[in-house]
Amino acid sequence: MVRDGAVSPVELVEAHLRQIESRNPPLNAFVTVFAASARDEARERERAAVRGEPLGLLHGVPVTVKDSFDIEGWPTQAGSRLRSGHRAAADAAVVARLRKEGAILLGKTNTPELLASYETDNSITGRTNNPWDVERTPGGSSGGEAAAIAAFCSPGGVASDGGGSIRMPAHFCGIAGLKPTPGRISGTGHFPSLGYPLGLMTAAGPMARSAEDLRLLFSVMAGYDSEDPFSAPVPLREPGIAKPRIGVWEQFYGVPADPEIRAAVRTAAALLEGLGFPVEEFEPRGLERAPNVWAFLFNQWPAAETRKLVEGREREAHWTLLETLSPKAPSGEEVLIQLARRDRLRAALLREMAGTGVLVMPPCGITAFRHGERKWEIGGKTIGLFQAMMPAVIANVLGLPSVTVPIARSRDGMPIGVQLVGRPFEDEPLLELAVQLEHARGPWVGV
Numbered sequence: 001m002v003r004d005g006a007v008s009p010v011e012l013v014e015a016h017l018r019q020i021e022s023r024n025p026p027l028n029a030f031v032t033v034f035a036a037s038a039r040d041e042a043r044e045r046e047r048a049a050v051r052g053e054p055l056g057l058l059h060g061v062p063v064t065v066k067d068s069f070d071i072e073g074w075p076t077q078a079g080s081r082l083r084s085g086h087r088a089a090a091d092a093a094v095v096a097r098l099r100k101e102g103a104i105l106l107g108k109t110n111t112p113e114l115l116a117s118y119e120t121d122n123s124i125t126g127r128t129n130n131p132w133d134v135e136r137t138p139g140g141s142s143g144g145e146a147a148a149i150a151a152f153c154s155p156g157g158v159a160s161d162g163g164g165s166i167r168m169p170a171h172f173c174g175i176a177g178l179k180p181t182p183g184r185i186s187g188t189g190h191f192p193s194l195g196y197p198l199g200l201m202t203a204a205g206p207m208a209r210s211a212e213d214l215r216l217l218f219s220v221m222a223g224y225d226s227e228d229p230f231s232a233p234v235p236l237r238e239p240g241i242a243k244p245r246i247g248v249w250e251q252f253y254g255v256p257a258d259p260e261i262r263a264a265v266r267t268a269a270a271l272l273e274g275l276g277f278p279v280e281e282f283e284p285r286g287l288e289r290a291p292n293v294w295a296f297l298f299n300q301w302p303a304a305e306t307r308k309l310v311e312g313r314e315r316e317a318h319w320t321l322l323e324t325l326s327p328k329a330p331s332g333e334e335v336l337i338q339l340a341r342r343d344r345l346r347a348a349l350l351r352e353m354a355g356t357g358v359l360v361m362p363p364c365g366i367t368a369f370r371h372g373e374r375k376w377e378i379g380g381k382t383i384g385l386f387q388a389m390m391p392a393v394i395a396n397v398l399g400l401p402s403v404t405v406p407i408a409r410s411r412d413g414m415p416i417g418v419q420l421v422g423r424p425f426e427d428e429p430l431l432e433l434a435v436q437l438e439h440a441r442g443p444w445v446g447v
Helices: 009-027 035-050 093-100 143-150 167-173 211-221 259-274 290-310 332-355 390-397 427-441
Strands: 030-033 062-066 104-109 156-161 176-179 203-208 246-248 279-281 358-361 375-378 381-384 402-409 415-422
Touching: 009 030, 009 035, 009 062, 009 104, 009 143, 030 143, 035 104, 062 093, 062 143, 093 104, 093 156, 093 211, 104 143, 143 156, 143 167, 143 203, 156 176, 156 211, 167 176, 167 390, 167 402, 167 415, 176 211, 176 427, 203 211, 211 402, 211 427, 246 259, 259 279, 259 358, 259 402, 259 415, 259 427, 290 332, 290 390, 332 390, 390 415, 402 427, 415 427
Parallel strands: 062 104, 062 156, 246 279, 246 358
Antiparallel strands: 030 104, 156 203, 176 203, 176 402, 358 415, 375 381, 402 415
């Protein structure tokens, strides 16, 4: 619309600032709103268009940034008082890419402390609430970003995902989110650092209200970065026209998922089958312990550094951080054993997926939960957050691309998404499949 002259960057920015003023107070999705600079940038984008300058892919489009990415001159607090006094010396690589293509930064969005929780709450900005029901969480750690996008305070933006942190909030808030293959989008300028060990499982990725917008944002964000040790020189590619076999995995082995979520997975599978994709049941062999490997690599291994940061300042740390701290530092031998186990699990799954291009499965086993909840009864069994998130962490520990799109609503009105998981570096065809699934689903009415 900006490119066609149907709306101006100034009009877009003002519309979103009004929406933030109206919707953000009960949601608390934002850490900082860049009202003055966004207005200045919008006017400059308008002048550039009038002057006939080349326009980037996101020229004049407002976006938001999870408060774990650096923006020059602003703090990257990641919800922690322990980061007091920080100021970023430069933009994170992905923020620089957004700016280069003409995007306008609206603000930074809220996170749990040090991104360590599936509930977005901290001692600086406080708790973020779900736009569909403020008594529930939007998820974490990209909960602020998901809430802002779902409430139409932002068209989309950048977040990060180390254990479902993009896909679970997308599912909870009724929007779309992509965790790309590690290496496709640079993690330089993210806190905590996405070098070793977190970069093995954590990826920067886009969030938006549709898979089509994810595809646009991915085309802007993706690219090689020599400063990122995991970055891969993979060019953007056309997705092709092949119809991969779809594997349907309704729940993680014997760990129950909410029946309404399983029904949404079946609905998505039926829609894809109606589009001509071959569909079959799929349950991989031998991945039962994969979530435990993830927990070791994502939590126990880096926890020693987190404990050093917290030591002596426990009163300044939020309860959501303290509940996740592993009490035991692993030995070097344990680290090597778990890394080798991860590689074997990954190779085994990829062998099984040789004839199955994409898995359709739950993003997690529950819908958005009430603040502070940690246990749920499903099918006569009690599960906790770790069990609920098992379907999400598979893509993290094994380095697979995964996208969540909204499909249905629960009986109590909460959104339900499904997760599409692809093979490494097949991000473009995965996004194309997500777009086709959304088109088959039909219009999605937001909150």
